[in-house]
Structures are given as C-alpha cells and as structure tokens.
Amino acid sequence: MLREGKLRIPSGCAISGIIDRKRNKFNGEEIIKSIALMHDRSNGLGGGFAAYGIYPSYKDFYALHIFYESLSVKAQTENFIKRHFDVEKAESIPTRPVLSIVNIPLIWRYFVRPQAQACVSKDDCVDESDFTSKCVIKINTDYEGAYVFSSGKNMGTFKGVGYPEDIGEFFMLDTYEAHMWTAHGRFPTNTPGWWGGAHPFTILNWSVVHNGEISSYDTNRRFVEMYGYKCTLKTDTEVITYLFDMLVRKHKLPIEKAIKVVSAPFWDDIEREKSEEVKNELKSIRAVYANALVNGPFSIILGYEKGMIALNDRIKLRPLVAAEKGNRIYVASEESAIRIICNNPERVWSPRGGEPVVVLLEGEQE
Amino acid sequence: MKKIYAFESRCLGCRLCEVYCRTARFKSKDVVKAHKRKNITSAIIVEEVLGPNNISYFALQCRHCKNPKCIKACISGAMYKNDKGIVRNDSEKCVGCLSCILVCPFGVIKKNDDGKSVSKCDLCADFGEPFCVENCPNEAIKFLNEGEARALK
Amino acid sequence: MKKYLIIGNGAAGVNAAVAIRANDKTSSIKIISDEEFNFYGRPLISYYLSGQVKPENIYYRNEEFYKSKNIKVLLDTKAKKIDTVKKEVLTSLGERISYDKLLIATGSSPFIPLIKNLDFNRQKNVFTFLTYKDSIRLKEKITGNSKVVIAGAGLVGLKASEGLFGQVASITVVDLADRVMASVLDKSEADIIQEHIEQKFINFKLQMSICEVQGKSSVSEVTLSNGETFDCDILVVAVGVRPNVVLAKEAGINTLRGIVVDEYMQTSIKDVYAAGDCVESLDLFSSENNRVFALWPNASNQGEIAGFNMTGAKIKAPKIFAMNSISFFGLQLISAGVISDSRSSGVFVDSTKNKLHKLNIFNDNLIGFVLINDNQRAGIYTSLINDKTNLSALAYDITSKDIGFNVYSAEERTKKIFDCNGGY
C-alpha cells in the first residue's frame, strides 16, 4: 500500500488543546488524559502532540525533529543539515518502550541555526525562517526515508503510529513542561500508518491538529504550491499549516485576516455588512485569496509562538468545544475531553462555524 | 375585464391562433379531428399590414364592447352579454340574419358555413383561458386586463 | 321612486326599460303592449312561418330576464289615451296608469292600399304580415294546395314568400315597382335577388298592382292592373308600414309623418319620449329632412337612449342611415347607407353571378354599400359610413381590395381596440 505523500488519505480524528495564557508550564499528563478519553475517535494508526515552550535553553535554535528509516539516510540528511546549518546539538529523542508501539524509526532532534551565507544565497530566501522552511521541505521531498516532523523554535512535535495516549507514553511527555499543548488522535481510513503521516503537522512554529476532510484540498494545495511550498504528505493538516504559514509569515496578514481567508464569511453576509470599508476588505479577501478558502468539514487547533487558534469550517461540520478556567483555555472535539481534566470550568461554549477562538499568550499582540 | 390583446411587433402571421381557435370550438380539443371532421369557423382573424419593406401581422377578435352594437342589432336575442361581460352568441337562437356582421365595427363576427349561425370569440369562456393565447408561439396575443395591455402597448 | 311607463313592447320599448333599470334600480317600470306575447324578435315571424324557428325560440329574452330586472309587462292591453297634463294613460281595460316619464314606442302598422272589394273584416284569407299573431294565423290557414298572392315585393313580402315556400302550391308576388325591394336596392342588385328567388318557382308580377279581388267571406281571385286575373287562396298584403302616431297626435304631441322628437328623444311635451319606428329621426345624409326608419337596430338604440334620458341622462341620439341584413333562400344581402347611383361620385361594383360588391363613395366618404353573398367584415364599411371617415386617410384604397381592420393606421387601430365602446 502507498503511504502518505504517495496518495491523498482522508481521515477523521480527535483533537484537543490546552493553553495557559500566563505561560505557566505543565507537563503532558493532562493533554494525554484528555485525548485518551476520545479513544474511540482514533483507530491506533496515528497520534501526536505539539508542545510549546519545552526547549527554553535552546529557544533561539530551530529544533528539527526527524524520523529516519535507515542509518544511511540519516548520514545523508545530517550531511545536508551540516552544510546549511550550524548544529548546536544533535541527539536521539528519548523514548520509553510501550508494548503497542512498534516499527519504530530512528528519531532524532537537532538544535540548529542557519548558516549566515547559505541563507542569502539559496533560492532568493528573504530571511532565516524562509530558508529553514525551504530546507525542511527539501529534506522531506528529496531524502527518501528521512522526514522532518518538527522545525520550530522552543517547541516540538511528538507523533507516531499508535493510539495517542500510547504515543504520549512512548515519548515520555510527562517529562516535558510546556505552556501550550495540542494533541491529535487519528482515524485514517486507508493507510498502513506511517510515523511521518501522523499529526500534528508542523512547519517552523506552526503546528496544526485537525479533524476533518477538506474538500478544497487540491485547490488549496495547488494554490500554496505556487508560493514555493511542496505538499509532500498530501494531508489536509499539511496544506492548512502551509496556508497559515504563507498568509501570516509570508504575506504578513494579521492572524484574524488569515482566519477570514480560510474560513471566509459568506457573500450574503458580506453584502449585508453595513460598513463599506469592512465590506470592501472582505470582498478583497475573498477575491484575492479565493483559493485559500478551506472548504468542507474541519475543526483545527493551530499552535504558534503567540498562542493558539481553534477554528471550525463555515458551517460547522465538525465538532469543536471550548472552555475557560483561570488562565487556561481548553479546546477539544468533545466537551467530555475538557471536563475530564478541568473540573467546573468557568465557561464552556461551542464556537460557531467560521468564528475562531483566538487565545494569545500574555504580552503577545496580533 | 380581461380581453385578448394583439402585439403587432410580435405577431409572426403564422395563423396558429386560427388553428387553435377552430380547435377550441371542437369538443375533444384535438387539432386533427377538429379540422378533418368538421368545418369550424375560426373566431380570430389574422390580418396583414403592408409596410414599405415588410409585412407585419396582427390578430383580431371580438373586443367585447362595453355597449355592443351587435347585441342591439340582433333580431333573435341570440347575441347577449353574460355576467362577466363576455359577448356571446347562442347558436340555438341565432337565425343567421347577419345583422351583427352588418354593425360590428371590428368586422370580427363570421358567418358559419351552415348559414344559420355566426361564430365569434367568446374568450373560450366555457373551458378556461383562451386557447389561441395559450398556443401563440411568440406571445403575440395575450389575455390581459385593460391596464396591463395599455402598459405593454 | 319614479313611475316609468312605456307604451309598446318592441325593441325600442324593451331596450328603454333595460336602460332605465340600469340607471335606476328601484323605480317601477311598466310596459303596456297590445300584443298577447312577450317581447319577440319581430323579424323572426317569417322564420316561424317556415318552421326554422320554434315557438319557444321566438322570444327575445326569457321570463327570468324581466323578473330579474323587475319590469312589469301588461300584455293584450292597448293604450287608448294619453293625458299629458294629469300624466296618465287610459288603457283599453279602462285602467288609468299614471307616470312620471312616458315613452311612446308604438311602432308601425301595415299600410293597406285601396283595392276594390278587399275587406279584412269579412274575408278570412287575407293577411297582413307584421306580428307574431299574423304569422300564427297565416300558418294555420295555409295548405299544400294554397295558391298564395303576396302584395308587395319589399323586405316583408319577400320574407313572407320565403316563409311560405315549400308549404303551399304557388306563390305570386305583385309589386308596383320595376324591381324587388325598390326602396332599398337599385335595379342591378334587385335583379340578382329576383333571379335567385325565381329559381324557387316564385312568380313575380312587377310594375303591376292588384286592383280588385273577388269573393265574399274569402278572396278567391285577384285582378291585376293589366287585367290579368288568377286564383287566390291566400292574400298577404305587405306593401309597407306607417308609423303609429295617432295616440301621440291625439295627446297633442307634435307629429308629422312620425312623432317629432328632439335629439334626446323627447317629444314636444315634457316627460313624454318616443322612440323606434313611430318617430322621425335625423338622417345622417340629410340635415333638413327627418325620416321614419323602420329598422331594428335603430329602434333598439333609440329605445335605450330614451330610457337613459328618462332617468335624467343627456345622451344625444345619433343620426340614422338605412341598413339591412337579410337573406332569401341562402342569398345574403347586406346593405347600408345611400346606395342609389344618383348621389355618388364613384360607384365600384364587382359583380359575378349571385355575388355583388358595391361601394358608393361621395366626397371622399363611403356613403353606402351593397354586398350580396359577400358579407364578411361588412361592419367595417358600416363603421366608415357612420364615422364619415375620410377615405384618403386610410391605409389603402377600399375599392382596391377586401376590407379589413388593417384599413386603419396602427394608432387608429390601437385607439379603437382600447375604446371599443360599441355604442350608437
């Protein structure tokens, strides 16, 4: 059977996310408990987590998490990395054995910084982040058997084939302290399960966990691919991540405008808009970014350095619940997955289709 | 009161209205039967108007006058106006004297071939909307009240 | 509440009653009739005679019609005297009927010429032909052996001959004129009619009159002005009609040949109106001379106008011109206006056997036409006469082709279609 990247695989899922707005850190136990409750929403073919704030000592380095299928490809890849980056630290990611987790690849992480001269000479890259993302895409495209599954700063993704709670146990997430966690339990319909294909999907600091199957996939894919991205996984999560990266990082759209792009208001609602300025803005967004509208059922939790965004498709075809208690905001596919880790939340609500839940960390601005 | 109005700019002169008028007068409303079995007089007349470079056409039928001359002239009481304002001819009473034809200013009453009665448009009052209007291929005749017709003219 | 009284139950009287009721829903309306029948289509009596019209179909409107309009009809009642001061009418039954408004619509009576030995009271086989009763009596009298003589080749005489055709042994029509329907037709048209009727073995004795009849209780022989004598079982006298003016005249109302009325159909005495065959009407073609027209449409129109005006309206009666539509044994004659060649600037005749199309044009107006077996759309000609339409303003020369509504310009057509008042 073909794996992710060779064909497009639709899948259903469970998602969960926790953020502490005051950047208080907590380990991975709660997020594992939350995603484990929604066990039935995944089928053991993929689970994963994104954790923000876990590498404070290396916060100025890109943390590349890489799966290798062989030592030889590891050597080739490391050669590439060394040619383009200064490597501060390279290590195997610590794991503990879990009975259900099998066919484990080599899992390494590198704390790196782009080489200054490489950054300007390569492919008209404008900055270091652009350079890094291009290199990640290059490895994932050209180095068969190597897959960079996390590339942000002071954050990391942990994922693999298995139920998410087992993956959490495997990666010893109880030993990591983060101010924001997101998690994903996967229910792909036709994949043998490949570690790289598990979610979250990340590029640089963006991480996306997603429940849904977007019907605009190829439109979105071909659109982002015009801007230098290469969708190697052919998954929704990948293309959504690239869309946000492109809109916010490359096109410098404020995050709420980017949300209007992917979950655009209906034309009828735009016509009803009273302010001509707002109307013009929304029309412009729909006209220019028509192909970045994400269509079909989805609920996503988007993590980035400034915080967390949870978002539904325009007509809310997938579940998404949010809750608030103290400094923390919780979002999950099911309310029970929040209540299991949060007694008596101050507020619980179900965000409307297309209306994002944006949680910024203290001190961050749009 | 709704009447039939003709729109010359739309009339093709195809004379289907005449065909359907005859058919309307035949019980089964079957075009072939109406024309093959019985000689029925159409109560609609398509006229030609010769322009300098072209021919145009209009269809004409009883205008159901407010104060119909035909009723005044009728010697037998066959011609009458019903409670809806439709001028009708009772062929049972009609003797075919043609006094109505003598006075009709539109010339839209016709002698039947039997010589004993006349045909005129009764707006297909017995079975619904006028058949000619329903079957005009170009909407050149319409069943309208006067206000609607004036607005369109 | 007013009291309306109408003398005469013919076209003028009944149309007047209907018009009054249209404008006045409550007042009483009475019609006095010296006939014993409800309002019937007088011209239908020849159709009754022939059997083409059954007795139940001779009535113009059904009983329900009078009931729904609350019009009271006193049949078999003759108005004997009008007292225009007391505003009442004395009837043959001795009843005095008062009125606020009175209409005299007494019509006309047959004219009986002077014929030696002719005595309607004594001789049981002589008839006039004007009423339903005449027709019923005649129909009872005839047998398959009857030899019928009809005095008069006018419209009534010819229709009588048609009505009798096939039911009697022979029919002979006698007239003083050189042609049939001399008051309506020129010789050429009359000849077509005559020839057609002669095909039915009806004999014409023209330019002759009946001078004498033989027989005491019944006529057995007639003698013509040329001395010719022949058997006669039935004699029908149909040489013309005279307006019934005596009643009006005796009441002090101005009369000449007919009752004189103003343009609103009012007589010389206030609140007394007259309409129909008994009045003199304005002639469309002669501003000086008024004429008595014995025409059904004219009686209907005048009755209606009189009726409206009796309720207080002020409608002017239009000027009248002659018009006739009549058929003889399937030959259809339609004519209107002035048809005599003597008064026209152009006569256009298109004649083939049994078919004739004649237009009489004077000073760019159509003033008359005769159509024989060529009747379609005659009403448009009638309209041209009535409206005194300038022929040069029309879309084409009306003598050049068949008339149609397309003779009018598009604007004129639209106007007519939206107006379509009908009217007088």
Add this chain to the structure above:
Amino acid sequence: MSLDFNTPDFEVIRNGNRCIQCKVCVHQCANAVHFYDEEYDVVCVDDSKCVNCHRCVTLCPTKALVIRKYPLEFRENFNWHGKAIKEIYKQSQTGGVLLSSMGNPEPFPIYWDKMLLNASQVTNPSIDPLREPMETKVVIGRKPERLKFDANGKLLTKMPLNIELKVPVMFSAMSYGSISRNAHESLARAAEELGIFYNTGEGGLSKDFYKYGKNTIVQVASGRFGVHKEYLNAGAAIEIKIGQGAKPGIGGHLPGKKVGEDVSATRMIPVGSDAISPAPHHDIYSIEDLRQLIFSLKEATGYKKPVFVKIAAVHNSAAIASGVVRAGADAIVVDGFRGGTGAAPTRVRNNVGIPIELALAAIDQRLREEGIRNYCSLIVAGSIRNSSDVVKAIALGADAVYIGSAAVIALGCHMCHSCSTGKCNWGIATQYPELVKRLNPDIMYKRLVNLISAWNNEIQELLGGMGINAIESLRGNRLMLRGVDLNEKELEVLGIKYAGE
C-alpha cells in the same frame, strides 16, 4: 445546370393523415421548403431547400412533419464518404471556399465526457444546497500578489476593478449583425437578471442597449467595428479578441446582406457592405503590442474596466497565455476548437485549434508553475454544453466559462448550421425583420434565465455532493476529477488521475 444538381441533405415527410393544410409551415419556412400549390389546393414540399432547422416541425399544430436524412446513399466508402464527395461537387461547381456555421462537428474526443466528478461518502459530509448556503459567485479580474494591511489591521491594498458573476457562466461574444437585435436584447436582459455578463461581440453596441452596460462586456476585435470611446465605457469590461476557437488565425466575415441600417449604424460601416475583420490586429504583431493595446484601452476608460484578452486554443496556448498575463490582461479567455461561429471556412473550423479541456489544463498548470495564476482570471469557452462541463472546467482550473452555442440553443437554435445564409428561421442569426420578430425577447430572455438558473442549481448540487460550498474551492481542484478512457499522456496533460486510482 442539371449537372449542378445537389442531392438534398434532408427529406421532409408530411403525414397526410395529420396535415390539416393550415399552411403554418408555409408561413414559417424562410427557405420556401413548404409552399402552397394553388392549382391543387395543397401544401407541398421542396426537400432540396431544407436545412433541417425544425421550425416547421416545432410549429406544426398536428405534428404532421418529420425531417430525416435524405436516404440517397453513395456506395459505402469510409474514405470517400458522402460528405467528402458532396464537398467536392460543391467546390467544383462554385470555385469557392466552403463555409460552415456553429462549431466543429467532427468526431474528435470530447474530454468533458471522459472526466468524472467525485462525491462525498462517509468520511466527509456532502452538503445539501437546499438547506445550506452554496456559493457560486466568482470575482473576475486582476488580483494583487497579496493584500497588505497596516498595523491596525486596515486594508492598504487598493484592489484593481473586478467584476462579479453570480454564476460562473457568461454569454460569449456574438456580434449584433451575426445575431439579431432581439437575440442581443434577450442575452442582455438575461445577463442583467442573472447577475452575469453578455458580450457584444465585434459588432459594436447599439445605444439602445447601453442601459444593460453593467452586465455588458464590450469587445474590440481586429475590424474595430463600432469601437469608440463611448462604446468602451458603455460596458463593465472590455475584451480584446485575438482569436476565436471556431476559426483561429482568421478574421470574421459578416455578409453584406446582414448589414441593415441599424447594424450599419452600430458598426459604423455602409449599409449592405461586407464587414470583414482582418486576420490579425494590425496594431498587434507581437506580445508587447498587445500590452500597448491593453493599456490604451485602460487609458481610454480611466482604468475602470478590466480588460480581457481572448485567444483561440492552439498548440502553444500555455506560453501565449503566460505572455498575455504578463502583458497586463485582467482575464484571459481561451476559446476551444469546438467553439461556435456564424460563419467560418469549413476547413478551418474542422481542422484548426485544440480541445479546450487540454488547453485549459495546460494553461492553468503553466501559470501556476510560473506563480502567476492568481494574478488574472481564466475564462474558457468553446462548447460548454451543460453544468457538468462547467464544473469540470472549473475543477481543471477555470474561473468561469462563456457559453455561446448553448445560449443560442436556449434561444431556439436547432443547430442546423446555416447561420451564414442569414435566413435563420428562429430569428437568431438573421437581420430580416420578419424573421427577427420570431425571437420574442420577452420569452427568450426568460429561457436563458431558466437555463442558467437550472445550471446553477445543478452546479450547487454537484458542489454539495463534493462537500464544497463555495465554487472557488473547486477551482483547480483536480482531485475532484478522474479520467476514463484516456491514455497516460492525456491524463498527464489534464493533470488528473485515472478512475480507481
């Protein structure tokens, strides 16, 4: 003379049992196929004049008429078939170029029919357009590379003028002259009611139709007929016609008999003169000349009108399209080889150009590879026959489509391919007043509205089935397509997978 006899193409069969001799067929046939024989008092037929337009069949109140192929056969020969032989007869008699109307009828592959659409099952829900919003509006015109906002989130980018279509279907260029005034009026009124656009074609625009300007695209073609400043400003957009799918490489030809007074005034040419537009624009001999024309037109209209450039689908369309985008066009229109026409040389119509499906796929892909696809809209034309063709075109990468033949069929056209005779019995491709009258705009604009409304409903259903509720999410969404009966190369050009893959 007798040697010149051409065997009829069609045979008109009158069912004597049904014919009531009403002569409607006689009144309706402008080709005088039906005629009334006074001597015998009977309606007769001259087969040789019949073009099979079905006017008589349609109007016959007793359905007494049938038209079928004339049964006369040539000896069977797949190479020298009847049509090939007849064409030779005709050319050897007349010495003329063969002329044809409407689109290429030859049996080339129709790729629309070899592509199938996807639908949602289980893993994501289909969307019911009766219960949920379903958007088919598209925005046509140039787009900036990206939107810029200031620090307060205020939009800084000024959008170039775009036009909005409620349905991604427009009526393609058909000039006043080639089609009748009533046909034009029907198209204009329908476009207005539908919130879409119709195209004037190259014949200028009668002032009476300026009132439909906000739904009008005015065309500028090589003949420049009826082109003036007022005209350019009368519409909502301007289209430069470089080529037409039915006749790539040659100009238009309006026969003089179609140039009556009104057409003459609109086109600014003498009455009765042939209107022959040159093969190229004589001010465009290369791509940089095109840029100059685009910007002259923009100057003339104060940069208030998007400028489209229409090209025929030819072998090198992808590269040409790239050049057109770079020359500054706000939309490219590509017209495939099956596109219709009022008149084209038969050889050109049947043998020049390429299928629109392949051209579209290639152009969309090429523009994406160059990163310029989003700058400009892509409109395709050339025999879009139904809503699924529309959906497939959009999935291949089009923003919108133009329909010409489908629109005239809605107006009553029965595809008799005789437009060039000027005697269209349906009042479409004619200027004879008595024939023009047969097309009642009051009736026909409604039919166009019906057609597009029906298509819109179908498009919505197909979108909903695919789990999409905005048509822009279908644009270029080639995963929604699968091929059948296609070879590897065709799949590659179309950029789609085979069914089952």
